[in-house]
Amino acid sequence: MTMKSYHRTRDAELILKDAGPVAASAAATVDSSAKVIDVGNAYVEGVVMIDVSALEIASNDESYTIVLQGSPDSAFTASTSVELCSLHLGAAETKGTDTNQADAAAQYRLHFDNDHAGTIFRYLRVYTVVTGTVATGINYEAYAAMPNT
Numbered sequence: 001m002t003m004k005s006y007h008r009t010r011d012a013e014l015i016l017k018d019a020g021p022v023a024a025s026a027a028a029t030v031d032s033s034a035k036v037i038d039v040g041n042a043y044v045e046g047v048v049m050i051d052v053s054a055l056e057i058a059s060n061d062e063s064y065t066i067v068l069q070g071s072p073d074s075a076f077t078a079s080t081s082v083e084l085c086s087l088h089l090g091a092a093e094t095k096g097t098d099t100n101q102a103d104a105a106a107q108y109r110l111h112f113d114n115d116h117a118g119t120i121f122r123y124l125r126v127y128t129v130v131t132g133t134v135a136t137g138i139n140y141e142a143y144a145a146m147p148n149t
Contacts, residue, residue: 013037014144016048016126022064023137027076028126036074036125037144039114046146048085048110048126054139055089055105062132063090066142068112070121082116084124094132 016035017028027034039046048068056062067086069076087110088096089103114121126142 010143010145014146015141016068016124016144017140017142019053019139019141021054021137021139022128022130023134025129025131026127028128028142034125036071036076036123038074038123039144041120041122043113043115043120044146045111045113046144048112048142048144050087050108050110050140050142052089052103052105052108052138052140054136055103056134056136056138057091057102058135059133060091060093062134062137063088063094063130064138065089065129066110066140067127067129068110069125069127070114070116071123071125072119072121074123076123076125082119082121084114084116084121085110085112089138090132 015030018030029035065086065088068084069081070084071081087108092100092102
């Protein structure tokens with residue numbers, strides 16, 4: 001199988017998570033602060049570039065779901081936030097289908113738009129859901145790339 005790296009311009013304003021380990025479920029941070037980006041009130045399509053540098057799956061029960069969330073408010077009130085797209089990584093035993101392939105450190109892409117059931121969500125953030133017997137967790141960085149970047 002051929003591996004391909006997709007490079008996109010990294011706009012500092014569109015960084016969703018900087019490098020660092022995640023061993024418990026939490027919203028992503030940049031420079032240790034919660035990171036939310038405002039894409040405006042218009043429909044937007046893009047790609048979340050996810051560069052995973054380490055992925056712990058030693059116990060065969062670790063699971064990491066990286067979710068791009070949308071919200072109409074920058075505080076991400078739980079009752080108004082939605083999941084726009086997600087990527088599940090982890091041990092083969094955690095897969096919900098008949099695959100037997102564990103994931104590894106690599107570059108992943110999540111294509112997204114900010115329309116969910118006819119509502120435009122102007123604020124975006126990344127949230128990581130971590131389950132299983134986790135010691136070191138997952139280390140990754142993520143940024144949004146808009147068309148022509």
